[in-house]
Amino acid sequence: MPQSERHGYREIAAKIREGILRGEYKTGEALPPEPQLADRYGASRSLVNRAMQVLAGEGLVRARQGRGTMVTWLPPMLHSPARYDRSARENQGAKGAFDNEVRSLGLEPQHEITVERSEPPADVAEALGLPVGEVNCLVRRRRLLASGIPVRLNESWFPLDIAEGTVLEADGPVIVGGVKTALAELGYPQVSATERLIPSRLPTDAEANGLEISPERTVVQISHIGKTAEGRAVEVTVTVAPAHYLMAEYTFPLT
Structure with a gap:
């Protein structure tokens, strides 16, 4: 032998x-x-x-x-509050936090985006303070890639009275700084956000296909709600990523 x-x-x-x-x-x-x-x-x-x-x-x-x-190896990308800083989101013309993170790895960020006006799921409608069962949201669905490797699936929901007829309806990654900068320029700057992580679950068939992973690979889900100074929720974003591509870190005060 x-x-x-x-x-x-x-x-x-x-x-x-x-x-x-x-x-x-x-x-x-x-x-x-x-x-x-x-x-x-x-x-x-x-x-x-x-x-x-x-x-x-x-x-x-x-x-x-x-x-x-x-x-398809990538070092885990750090998910922390610092990624939402405007200086990071807009660094060298980046179109959001993801662009900046991927470029820092020496890779090319790519976006596949579809946009439509839609009835949000009940939990999204509740988070945005909207009636259930109505077409009252704009949703941006994004498959995000790093040099051709799918690493994120994002769904971002915005109240239609804010997003209708704005740059948020553009079918492409045209927003320097991403959707948070776009909302700020529309008069709805976010000052706080709440995130909920589901650290490990199996993907749906659609998620496995979109991320090009086997159904046995675990994913992380992050639900993000951004609010203005007046307390109005203006964005709900749900992110799904292969677990081996993401590392979360949070710093918070203790009393």
Whole structure:
């Protein structure tokens, strides 16, 4: 039995993992084909294939139809109140916090956005202080990618009396500073926000498809409600992200 067979696929996975983490295999790019990897690591192709399955289970790689196996490793992005600072959201023309975070990793932020006027779910209507069962909201649905890797699904809801006919209806990432800057310029600056995290759950089929992850990968859900100084809720955003791409940190006073 060849030495590679004695060591097994886990050693092959470890070698490829090391190559990914040190940048030999770059995020967003395709790995060499399996026959090349088999030659490089002195292993059979079947062992390399099993190693790929291990790495895919860790969220480090992902098979793409017609494109081979892509490196999808990203360091966890820190989710903290500081990301909402205007200076961060607008840094070098960023179109919101996500743009700034992705660029800081040396990757290219990408947005896939659809906008419509819609009846909000009951919990969103309640949070915004709107009647249930009416088309009284604008919703911006966004799939956010880092160099082609889907890392966020966002749904942002706004009262229609605020958002109708404004830049918030633009079907694209045209808002420098993101929706919070847009709301501020419309006369509704947010001064406080409440967030609720569901730290680990399985994705729905639609979420797994949108994030291009297996149904067994866990996701984090963050529900965010932003309010003005008068206490009016003007934004409800629900974010879903693969759990391995997100790390939350909060600082708060103790009494």
